[in-house]
Amino acid sequence: MSTQATEEFAPIGPDADVHGANLHARDVSAWFGRRKVLDRVSLDMNAGTVTALIGPSGCGKSTFLRILNRMHELVPSAALAGEVRLDGEDIYEPGRRITETRRRVGMVFQKPNPFPAMSIADNVTAGLKLTGTRVSRSGRDELIEACLTRAGLWKEVRDRLRQPGGALSGGQQQRLCIARSLAVEPDVLLMDEPCSALDPTSTRRIEETIAELRTQVTVVIVTHNMQQAARVSQRCAFFLAEDGAPGHIVEAGPTDVIFNEPTDPRTADYVHGRFG
């Protein structure tokens, strides 16, 4: 598969104004009860970069993603080892507030999950209460417009901001969830198969949104869709869990290398659809 960047997903120039944080995982292992599901995963996810996590079902991609914003520990039997640094700071350092990490590292899930009865506008600002952020009425309107614009939804909803979020299409709901994540000004946006419940047109729209977000926030995306990984990401990590062993990274690097000249034959077999 060729991974030549199209004009739409062109590389950012050296002078581009890049926001977002650098996220570094070092030797991350994870368990559910006594079962080890991830083994010493190390990965750099840098600002200005969309990093795609790829690999067969059950190899630990979602678990790894959830470790990056401290959601893994919500499962009672879950344990982990290793280090995750957000711009150099250990997010698991004792005493660090989980809410602050979750504000800085947002998450968009597989199934769009807006508050269905809440208005589109209120959905965008729903996260502000959780983070204790206060905004004036005019500031709030500006924030709603800015976030919906960044999520690529503004033009479609600007005349119906008072309508419920649940009245939007699936693809629009997912962009509303992206807008809601952006409202708390995260440094990193984690996306767990954000398009798997969407039709091809909505998928394309979300991919355009990801391309636009790239300079604003560090993006890490789990996807089963190889074309999507090739289209949206600049770096890729291939996860594998072989014969019941815990998941690990076989190979990580620039997306065009992973797709066109990977080092490991298992990577080539996976990206070319020969297994998984």
Ligand SMILES: Nc1ncnc2c1ncn2[C@@H]1O[C@H](COP(=O)(O)OP(=O)(O)OP(=O)(O)O)[C@@H](O)[C@H]1O
């Ligand atoms: N809450 C949980 N309790 C126990 N085991 C779990 C839990 N969540 C995931 N697992 C197990 O951890 C392993 C990794 O799962 P994970 O969902 O991270 O894989 P994945 O690569 O994201 O899979 P998929 O692509 O199918 O979403 C799997 O064996 C799974 O069964």
